[in-house]
Amino acid sequence: MTKQHIITWVILMILTVTSGLVSQSVAAFVVPVILLLAAFKFIGVAFNFMEMKKANLFWKILIVGYLVVFIGIVYLAM
Amino acid sequence: METTKINYKNIFYPPGGILLWIIIFLELITFGVALIAMVFSAKEDPILFHESRLHLNVTFGTINTVLLLTSGFFMAASVHELKGQRKEKAKKYLLATMLFGVLFLVLKSIEYNAKLDAGLIMGSNTFFTYYWMLTLFHVIHVIVGLVILTSVYFGLKKKNSTTKIEDVEASAAFWHMCDLIWLLLFPVIYLLF
Numbered sequence: 265m266t267k268q269h270i271i272t273w274v275i276l277m278i279l280t281v282t283s284g285l286v287s288q289s290v291a292a293f294v295v296p297v298i299l300l301l302a303a304f305k306f307i308g309v310a311f312n313f314m315e316m317k318k319a320n321l322f323w324k325i326l327i328v329g330y331l332v333v334f335i336g337i338v339y340l341a342m
Numbered sequence: 343m344e345t346t347k348i349n350y351k352n353i354f355y356p357p358g359g360i361l362l363w364i365i366i367f368l369e370l371i372t373f374g375v376a377l378i379a380m381v382f383s384a385k386e387d388p389i390l391f392h393e394s395r396l397h398l399n400v401t402f403g404t405i406n407t408v409l410l411l412t413s414g415f416f417m418a419a420s421v422h423e424l425k426g427q428r429k430e431k432a433k434k435y436l437l438a439t440m441l442f443g444v445l446f447l448v449l450k451s452i453e454y455n456a457k458l459d460a461g462l463i464m465g466s467n468t469f470f471t472y473y474w475m476l477t478l479f480h481v482i483h484v485i486v487g488l489v490i491l492t493s494v495y496f497g498l499k500k501k502n503s504t505t506k507i508e509d510v511e512a513s514a515a516f517w518h519m520c521d522l523i524w525l526l527l528f529p530v531i532y533l534l535f
């Protein structure tokens with residue numbers, strides 16, 4: 265267990281609870297904030313738990329590219 | 343346990359192995375397309391989707407996210423300990439990984455039971471068709487992941503273990519994939535509509 269794993273886990277917990285709390289609001293910014301928080305969590309797991317940060321740039325671009333396209337389409341469709 | 347130095351910077355050796363990453367992308371695309379289809383369906387009947395979404399328990403969804411992410415945290419810790427040749431610690435973290443995975447399934451079962459009791463089944467409406475299909479498909483992945491992790495655990499437990507670090511990394515990548523899928527399902531199904 266590394267310090268970085270622990271920090272990543274703490275940040276993921278904070279982001280998860282924040283998502284739940286933000287979703288209770290009816291403000292217009294709720295959708296982009298929830299999607300952004302989900303994107304940060306996705307990146308945290310992929311890069312720090314799955315060690316994608318050590319991978320070839322090709323894989324990093326592929327995973328971030330997928331996320332950008334997915335979040336982008338969902339946001340535009342909402 | 344056999345350990346070899348893997349050069350992750352090589353395009354053909356991402357952590358977990360290229361074959362697993364092809365599977366991960368196929369899974370992410372499958373779930374991604376289904377979720378996008380769900381969002382477009384919601385545009386046709388936003389009131390139905392909003393009212394149906396209110397039947398879901400956001401607290402359960404949030405706790406399930408915490409459970410899966412904590413499980414993923416122990417999985418990452420387990421792989422790290424194995425790379426450092428600390429097998430006993432790695433096994434303990436692997437058990438913690440599986441425990442949190444099982445807790446996820448227990449909470450999901452309670453949630454499913456409440457939905458069934460309320461008569462909110464797959465055919466209730468379009469929202470619940472997506473809800474059941476997507477979350478059940480994810481649950482199947484979690485169950486498969488737990489079977490893989492159990493096999494890795496008993497492989498590591500053997501006195502003359504032949505389990506390679508690549509095998510453990512591939513299993514870990516599959517398990518983390520369940521996290522990634524849930525991180526897309528949770529906001530779209532439980533929070534957005």
